[in-house]
Amino acid sequence: MASVPSLASNVQQRLADALSAALPQAASADPLLRRSDRADFQANGILALAKRLKGNPRELAAQVVDAVGDDDVLADIEVSGPGFLNITLADRAITETLAARAADDRLGVPLADEPGRTVIDYAQPNVAKEMHVGHLRSAVIGDAMVRILEFTGEQVVRRHHIGDWGTQFGMLIQYLTEHPHELDHKESPGAGEAAGAEAMSNLGRLYKASRALFDSDEEFKARARDRVVALQAGDEETLALWQRFVDESKIYFYSVFEKLDMEVRDPDVVGESGYNDMLDETCRILEESGVAVRSEGALCVFFDDVKGPDGNPVPLIVRKSNGGYGYAATDLSAIRDRVQNLDATSLLYVVDARQSLHFKMVFETARRAGWLNDKVRAHQLAFGTILGKDGKPFKTREGETVRLVDLLDEAIDRATAVVREKAGKVGLSEEEITGNGRHVGIGAVKYADLSTSAVRDYKFDLDQMVSLNGDTSVYLQYAYARIQSIKRKAGGRSPVAHPELELAPAERALGLHLDQFGEVLAEVAAGYEPHKLAAYLYQLASHLTTFYDQCHVLSEDNPAEVVENRLFLVDLTGRTLHQGMALLGIRTPERL
């Protein structure tokens, strides 16, 4: 593993050195380097600096050029406009840097200097309930963040905070006691899609039936309420029945996660019930420290800036007046666990933006209690709503919430049709068509989610998602497959970097973009912004398309070194695409 400093950081350093040589007072000034259309880079920082020092910007810029002197990385540096510097790199420097990246398994991407430990709370469906589109976003964004952070060297602990506790279990358990065979499977449950579907249909049926009874039969209602008390008191028989609901739901959840091509490991599923034993103590600590106070019998935390429509403060209720604990007490206990037992330095919550007020209050409470501070931070990676084509929250034609599985199946069907249409040309077998259809369909859904900034709402539009043109995963997957096909056609010729060769404009543009991979990843990891990685990959594929248009790779007219060097660029692009897509949780089939 050898990390490779980017050309941009290299140029930045050279300019900073030249700047402080020319003008010692400017030692820590930022040359403000940007990619530019006119040259490879433009530095705009001298302008502001000269103004601040009451000097002449063009003169200062000229001094910097002199101070740079002869340089093997900077082929050309000239003053332009009011005092900008236009910088062109030596072709050799570009190719050599890319060759160093290619020689490294991690493409030269450095590990974080001081990795911490991040607990990510994501993919948190609710027991005995169907997963819907809202659960998709948390799973997809969370999974991408896990992969990205791990790639930067961060230690990641995954937590699936499933909704597995609450008063609704009284009703469900009581019904199951009275109808003991309702959760039986025709065959042994096992894993997989069929088992998942059967589990969810059992749970759905049981949920409906028990709800109907609960609403119509007062005596059943009373028995259900007693069950809640027994559950909370830890009655063994009741807990065993509760566990059956959790296990049944997991069969279903895991089947959906599998369809999503996402690994969810059993020990990482620590639902609300997992913090039960901590709730009392959490309340005691908060009350004793004065962070929480009693108000109308409930234990509450108040905030100056959180008020209801009537202007009265809205508290975070940690314990209700009837003694019951809610969502907030659980989340506060989970923070204690993650900070004190898991040694987290960051807590990341991938949760719907509609829960932002809840997290704002929970985090502030935890800060007041000292569980969060400058060394341990919490952040909600809040995401927006998935909308239908009409721009309203996504519903079926009958106005019901859309089941996630139906949606994924439809995406796979559409994608399979797209793959099939082109399959003849590539000579794909039926098995490959089905396999690719899954990867393209699931990839399309994930990419559509990841390519817009998380906090924004987006329209779920399958036509657009599986389109071959535009900012879609299919476009990126085809770009990758085309690279593989060129490599197959290359025959005996292999990718070899030739730093002595002059580069065409499209080669430079592609090369300079490839070189930015590590910097983009660092930014994506630091800001929890996977959409910037998606944007980077899309631009990479666009640079590749321009490169194909302008530079023939395997042409017989090319000298052997040119073919090798172009194959080298194509190969590095393929590896970068593959790595980037993998970090988003999206597969790149070899033949498409």
Ligand code: ARG
């Ligand atoms: N299960 C919740 C829901 O479906 C999301 C849980 C989010 N995580 C948390 N720690 N509160 O809305």
